[in-house]
Amino acid sequence: MLGSFFLIILIVISIIIFKSLLIFIIIRILKYPIRTAVLTGLALAQVGEFSFVLAQEGMTYHLLESNLYNIFLASLPGFLKNITCL
16 A cells, blocks of 8 residues: 555656656747746646546556556646645
């Protein structure tokens, strides 16, 4: 139980950092200021509600195992709520 909790936290933090960094780099390549790149990266790091639909379709076509699907569902609130922290 506790191992799954840490796995979910690790997944949420990893994806938020990865997406933020990727967006930051793209915005800096476009020559926008650092402040704009940081704020844009954090604002767009969230995962949208459409992810629920894609995950369900993955289960329907047996592309996701049930334990991976459950971890995915457990980590989504962390993504959906990160934008409200700004």
